[in-house]
Amino acid sequence: ESMEESKELIPKAYLQGILKTATLYTVTFPSNGSLPSDSINDFVAESFNNFLVHIRLALLSLSLSTSHDDSFATMSAALTNLVLSVREMASGLALPEVGVDMSIASGLVDQTVEVTESMVQRYVALQFYDLRDKSVKMGVAPFIKLLLEGDQTAAGVGVDHVVTVVDVVRMASVALDDIMQLLDGVINKVRAMLANAPVESGMVKLALNKNAKHLGLWLAKMLEVLVGGREEQDDVLLLEVEDQEEGLEDMEDDDDAPKRNRKSIRPMNDDDDTHYSANNITQSNSQDDISALEEAMQALSGAPDETKQYATLAIAELCRIAEKTVVETINISLSSTSKSTKRTSGYKSIVTSNVDNDGHIAEMFGQASRSILALYANDRGYQAADRLCASLSQTATLSQQPSKPTDAIVDVLCIAKRTCENVASVIGGDAKSGPTPDFDNFSSTTARLLHQSRMGTGISVMKGLQLDVERMFVQKPNVVHFQLEFQRDDVLVSLFLIAIKAAVEQTRHLTFTMYAYRQVQLDVELLRIMMPHYITADKTGALFNMLDDLMGSVLERCAEKTSLPKEPTGAFQTDAEGGKSTVKPLELLRQYFEGQRDIVETFSIMDEVTE
Numbered sequence: 001e002s003m004e005e006s007k008e009l010i011p012k013a014y015l016q017g018i019l020k021t022a023t024l025y026t027v028t029f030p031s032n033g034s035l036p037s038d039s040i041n042d043f044v045a046e047s048f049n050n051f052l053v054h055i056r057l058a059l060l061s062l063s064l065s066t067s068h069d070d071s072f073a074t075m076s077a078a079l080t081n082l083v084l085s086v087r088e089m090a091s092g093l094a095l096p097e098v099g100v101d102m103s104i105a106s107g108l109v110d111q112t113v114e115v116t117e118s119m120v121q122r123y124v125a126l127q128f129y130d131l132r133d134k135s136v137k138m139g140v141a142p143f144i145k146l147l148l149e150g151d152q153t154a155a156g157v158g159v160d161h162v163v164t165v166v167d168v169v170r171m172a173s174v175a176l177d178d179i180m181q182l183l184d185g186v187i188n189k190v191r192a193m194l195a196n197a198p199v200e201s202g203m204v205k206l207a208l209n210k211n212a213k214h215l216g217l218w219l220a221k222m223l224e225v226l227v228g229g230r231e232e233q234d235d236v237l238l239l240e241v242e243d244q245e246e247g248l249e250d251m252e253d254d255d256d257a258p259k260r261n262r263k264s265i266r267p268m269n270d271d272d273d274t275h276y277s278a279n280n281i282t283q284s285n286s287q288d289d290i291s292a293l294e295e296a297m298q299a300l301s302g303a304p305d306e307t308k309q310y311a312t313l314a315i316a317e318l319c320r321i322a323e324k325t326v327v328e329t330i331n332i333s334l335s336s337t338s339k340s341t342k343r344t345s346g347y348k349s350i351v352t353s354n355v356d357n358d359g360h361i362a363e364m365f366g367q368a369s370r371s372i373l374a375l376y377a378n379d380r381g382y383q384a385a386d387r388l389c390a391s392l393s394q395t396a397t398l399s400q401q402p403s404k405p406t407d408a409i410v411d412v413l414c415i416a417k418r419t420c421e422n423v424a425s426v427i428g429g430d431a432k433s434g435p436t437p438d439f440d441n442f443s444s445t446t447a448r449l450l451h452q453s454r455m456g457t458g459i460s461v462m463k464g465l466q467l468d469v470e471r472m473f474v475q476k477p478n479v480v481h482f483q484l485e486f487q488r489d490d491v492l493v494s495l496f497l498i499a500i501k502a503a504v505e506q507t508r509h510l511t512f513t514m515y516a517y518r519q520v521q522l523d524v525e526l527l528r529i530m531m532p533h534y535i536t537a538d539k540t541g542a543l544f545n546m547l548d549d550l551m552g553s554v555l556e557r558c559a560e561k562t563s564l565p566k567e568p569t570g571a572f573q574t575d576a577e578g579g580k581s582t583v584k585p586l587e588l589l590r591q592y593f594e595g596q597r598d599i600v601e602t603f604s605i606m607d608e609v610t611e
Contacts, residue, residue, distance in 0.1 A: 012085050018093075022093055026099045052112075079120075121203075121207045124207040128211040128214065132218060139175045140222075142178075143172060143175035166425050172311075187208060213356065224368040225293070309379055312379065317427070319369035323369065327356045373484045377419075377484055392510060405522055405526045416496070434537070439589065508553065514560035
C-alpha cells in the first residue's frame with residue numbers, strides 16, 4: 001500500500017519526459033563542437049529544479065496531513081522510488097548521444113540525495129519534538145500530580161507518613177528515569193523506521209546525535225522553567241542596520257534631516273532547527289491549546305508554599321545528578337541501537353560515541369541546578385523578609401520596655417532551621433554548623449566572646465562621620481544571587497542577606513521610639529547568637545556587617561536618640577525594685593529563655609537522640 005501511494009507522489013513520467021526531450025533535442029540539433037549545448041544544460045537544470053519544488057511540497061503536505069509514523073512509511077518508499085528514478089534519468093542524460101554535461105547529470109543525483117536527507121532529518125526532528133510533549137505529559141505531569149496528592153494526603157486525618165523533601169527527590173528521579181526510557185524508545189523507533197530509507201546510516205546516526213543533544217539541552221532548561229526560572233528565547237544575534245540613502249551622510253547633524261530606516265536582521269545559523277531548538281520551552285505542537293508544560297507549571301504554582309519549595313530543592317538536586325547521568329544514558333541509548341549498524345567512511349570522522357563532546361549538556365544541567373538552588377534560597381529569604389518587615393512596622397511605635405524577642409525573629413530562625421534540615425537531607429552533611437546555644441548556662445564569658453566577634457566584623461558602635469567613612473571601606477555583598485553552589489552555608493547566607501537587607505530598607509520608611517530601638521537591638525542580638533549555629537563562623541562576617549547597618553539605620557530614624565545609652569555594650573535601663581536597673585540585651589535573652597527549652601527547640605537543630 002505504501003509503495004502504491006509513493007508511486008503517485010513521484011511523477012516518473014515527468015523525469016522520463018526530461019530525458020526524452022533532451023535526447024530529441026540533441027538528435028535534432030547536434031552540437032558542432034565537442035562541448036554539449038548550453039541550451040540543453042539549462043533546460044535540464046531548470047526542469048529538474050521545478051520537479052524538486054513539486055516533490056518537496058508533496059512530501060511536506062503528506063507529513064502534515066497524517067501522523068508522522070503513517071506518513072513516513074509512505075515517504076520512505078517514495079524517497080526510495082525518487083532516488084532510483086533520478087539515478088536512472090541521470091544515467092541516460094550522461095550518455096554520449098544525449099550529451100548533457102556530466103557535472104549537471106551527477107548534480108541531479110546530489111540534489112536528490114540532499115532532499116532525501118533533509119526529509120529524513122525533518123522526520124527525526126519531529127519525533128524528538130513530539131518527545132518533548134510526551135516527556136512533560138508522561139514524566140513531569142505525573143510527578144507533580146503525585147506530589148500534590150501526597151501533600152493533600154499528608155494534610156488529611158490518620159496518615160502515618162508526611163511527604164519530605166527526600167520523598168520529592170525520589171519522585172523527581174523516577175520522573176527523569178521515565179523520560180530517559182521514552183528517549184530510548186524513540187531512538188529505537190527511528191532506527192526501525194529508517195532501516196529501509198535511501199539514506200546513509202551515518203547520516204541517520206548524525207541526526208539522532210544532534211536531536212538527542214537538543215533534547216538534553218531542552219530538558220535542563222525545562223526543569224529550570226518548571227520551578228519558576230526565566231525562559232530564554234533563542235540565542236540569536238540581532239544586527240541593527242540602516243538603509244543608506246544618498247545625501248543622508250551629510251545631514252546627520254541636521255535636526256530636520258529625514259531619519260534612516262532601521263532594520264533588525266537575524267543571521268542564519270547552520271545549526272538552527274527553527275522551532276525545534278532547545279530554547280523553545282513552553283511551545284506546544286498546537287497553537288490553540290495550552291502546552292503541557294504550562295499546565296504543569298500552573299498546577300505547581302497552586303501548591304502550598306512548602307510543597308513548592310520542596311519541589312524546587314528536589315529538582316535542583318535532580319539537575320545536579322543529571323549533569324552526569326543524562327549524558328551517559330543518552331550515549332548508552334545511541335550506542336545500543338547502532339551496534340549492528342554499518343557506518344560509511346564519510347561519517348566516521350563526524351559521528352562519535354559521546355553526544356556531548358563539548359560538554360554543553362552537562363554545563364546546562366550544572367547551570368540549571370545552581371540557578372534553581374538560588375531560586376530556592378531567594379524564596380526562603382523573601383519569606384523571612386516578609387515577616388521581618390511586617391514586624392518592624394508594628395515595633396516602630398513600641399511604648400514599653402521590651403522583655404523578649406519578637407515572634408517574627410523566632411519565625412525567621414524557624415525558617416532558617418527548616419532550610420538547614422532540608423538542604424542537608426538533599427546534599428548530605430551536617431544540618432548545623434555549631435552547637436545549640438545553651439541559654440540556661442549562658443555565661444558572661446560566652447556573652448563577651450560573642451560581643452567581641454561582633455565588634456571585629458565591621459561597623460559596630462561608630463556614629464556620625466566615623467560611621468560614614470567606615471561604611472565606604474566595607475565590602476558590600478551581593479544580596480540576591482542568581483546562582484548558588486550546592487553548599488548549606490551559601491543557601492543560608494543568601495537567605496539572611498535578603499531578609500536583613502529588606503529590613504534595612506524598611507527602616508527608611510519608619511520612625512522609631514526609644515523602646516522600638518531596644519526591641520530591634522534585642523532581636524539583632526538573638527540573630528548574632530544563632531547565626532553561627534546555622535552557618536560556618538568564617539562566613540558570617542557579611543551578615544554581622546549588615547546587622548550593624550540595620551542597627552545604624554534604626555538609630556538614625558530614632559526620635560529619642562538622646563535617651564539611649566552612650567556605652568558601646570548596648571546596655572539599657574529597665575524598671576526594677578528600688579529604681580532603675582541596667583541590663584544588657586544578651587542578659588535579657590538569657591533571662592527570657594532560661595528554663596524555656598521548648599521555645600529554643602523550635603528554632604534550634606537538636607542532636608538526634610539514639611536509644
